[in-house]
Amino acid sequence: MTFFVFLLACAAAATTGVMFKPGAWYESLNKPSFTPPNWAFPVAWTIIYLLLAWAGYRLSLIPGSQTVLALWAAQIALNTLWTPVFFGAHQVLAALMILLVLWLVVAAMVVLALQLDVVTGLILFPYLAWLCVAAALNFSILMKNRT
Structure with missing residues (x-):
């Protein structure tokens, strides 16, 4: 049951991608030249959200994981x-600031998940890697589209 709570939270986050499309x-x-093709974004985010739900579920089973779960909720x-800040409001700088805090x-x-359970920490690495790409992309878009 707990897995589905985390999955529902991820699905709620994913709905912003439906509500605020790139367009x-x-x-x-x-x-920039390293911009992934459009089809890669929903594929990557689907995988990341499934991994996030799985990691959240695993963390919920570990005694003493309250701090990591609070970080899970914050992220x-x-x-x-x-998504609504970048694609909805077209506020590229504000979106970058959000992304930096998110990272x-x-x-x-x-780091904290790795200390509690190595597998759970490793499950989260693709998310962090994708956020590095997203931050580089967001920053590059900001720099290339200054008006």
Whole structure:
């Protein structure tokens, strides 16, 4: 049952991608050469959200995991916030600031999760790696589209 609570939280975060689609504005941006193809984003996020739910579930079973679970809650809130700020409000700098805080929260979550359970910590690494790509992409878009 607990797995489905984490999965539901991830699904709620994912709905922002349905509500705030990239659209013409995103297509018109000058993007870096390392920009993943459009089909890669939903594939990557589906995998990441499933891994996040699994990691949250595993953490919920470990005594003393309250701090990591609080970080899990913080990251899903920040994750949910980024899409409407970037794609909805077109606030690239504000989205980058959110992403930097998100990266710090996820990095701390990975470190603490590794201390509690190595497998759970490793489950979170793809998320952190994708956030590195996302931050580089967000930063590059900011730099290439200054007006």
